[in-house]
Amino acid sequence: MMRLANHTMIFISICCSALPGAAQDRPAFCEPVPDALLGGLQAPYARQVAPDNNIYCEGLLRNPIALPPTSVVSVKQDQAGNCLFVPNRIASLTWCDDPQEPVHVRLRSFKSPMFALDAMHTHKFEWRTDLIAQWQPDWRNIAAIGIREANIGGQTYKLVVPLRNGAGYSSSYAFVVRSKIPLHLNTALIEPLQPPNQPEAVAVTFVSGPSKETWMATIPFARMKNGVYRVTFEEGVEQAGNTTEPIYLRHKVCGGQ
């Protein structure tokens, strides 16, 4: 299977190099996938226009075939109840961050069909629900992550901003970790980057995520100061020492909890 995956990756890379201008009509923040690889999909990933006339990308992608390292693939604000997208509506994604900072909103299905959405907005993002309601209406089956760049102490970091479906705010964040190897993650190492402070280890309990090879844990950040935290999920030092790739979490408390 690995060999097949490698050969397919080689084929894809050849296709990518052979089709340099294939995805030129999409903004830079969108997935750099050649149009040739989207052929045959019922609603291929493509450039779209949001109600506020901003450009974003939405549609279906092929199933991922690479073997990524153990990493956090989704950071959402914790929301109770079922959140379903219904057609012919305007949906909104919100987050709590500096309102002038543009955030790259990235949605990916956990399971087939592989719905994908990429947008770059400040404050919140609104879009029509026709596609998402058709292909992946359940918010729980979607990996959502907000990313923006920030310069802290002369270094550039990619900050992760927890996203929320709809209005409101919660300071409990739901993290989803994807790993191909079985893990026994039981600790979250939270290292304050801004403001700098002593690191802290928080015991966490992971439950099965929305698809196989995913695990989910929720961490309350209510008592944490606004700032940037380096968050790593890991096994205890008594164990082998597997960890996720660290993320730099942008935590900011907003009203309306």
Added chain:
Amino acid sequence: MSITKPAKSDPERTPPELLSEEMARKLTDLAAALRKGVAPSVEDLETIERLSKLKTLFSAHDNGRRKKIEIGFLCATALLLIGLAFVRMPSTAVDLDVRATKVRLALTNQRSASLIPGELGEILALKQARVSGADEVDPPTVGESGSFELNQFVPSSGTTTHGGSEDMAVRLQEISIPSDSPLTIAVGVAYAADSRGLVFEASGSKPSTARFGEVIPLGKEVHNEKTVRYAISPVRAGGKNLSLELFPANSERQLTVFRDMHVSEVCFEDAGHSTILGGLAFIKSRGEASVPLQPSDRLTIRSASPMLVRKLTLTKGELKATLSAPRATTIQVGEDSPRNLMPTLFEWIRFRWPNQLYATLSALVALWLATRRWWESSK
């Protein structure tokens, strides 16, 4: 006296044959005359004597021609044997079992993007890791100059731990290499005051990345006693010329660096010097069992198809490489005037068909002797 004309003229028959026949006929006539009581005439005797002299003259001429043929045949045979003895095979299968202090490998494009020194994805526990040549370090504060050192955490006395079963070693979680661009990896022995480890240098047009986990204490004062929890802080270093010095926590244990990795080039040299400590080269198409490699031997091996590093291990401060080259085009060992170990055609034939070779040579010698004998008898 004139020579009587043969009964049947045959242009294809040689003069000695014609003379032999004539002489035989004369002798038969003479024998018949003797049986009848007729004494042989002087003319008959002279005729037979002349025929005999002529036959001797023609035979001497024929012997010269035969010798030329024989010499030609021997020369052709000698040339064939010299060719077989000197012309080397275009390629051969080679197995190497080498102990060295450093080996440089050029990886083929058919490779995995992930390397983990250790067995089957096992995370490697290190006493110390030294990193240099990193273009990017996360967190940046760990190594702003691109060089840093991670050490196994040593708890200070008086600290109370949770259970006491913590492993304080630095974890090497993964080394990621670019899978779609040329990459050279040098693996050598790293030296420290009290231990030996592994040097791992990756050079390519795209960056390689190493992921470590460093144990850090999370202290807390409880009832005037310091209770410490530990966590693993990830450190990632990436660079196009990334150099790692890894000192395993358990230096007695064998460390497998690679297993079943395809490479296009192998070099056992460092700064112009051979890094070989010893070993054996098995050349499949040669008769010899193996060729021993001496310390400082320069070993040159090139292959028309990718070579397979079956395993590369660090054992007690020595690197051991087991390598197979199914189509090696060059294999040389030695110092100033290296010895070419590529098998000759003769060695190859002797290796592939030893019984048939000796049987054929014996048959050829027997055939030649029989031919000579037949030739001589026919005169």
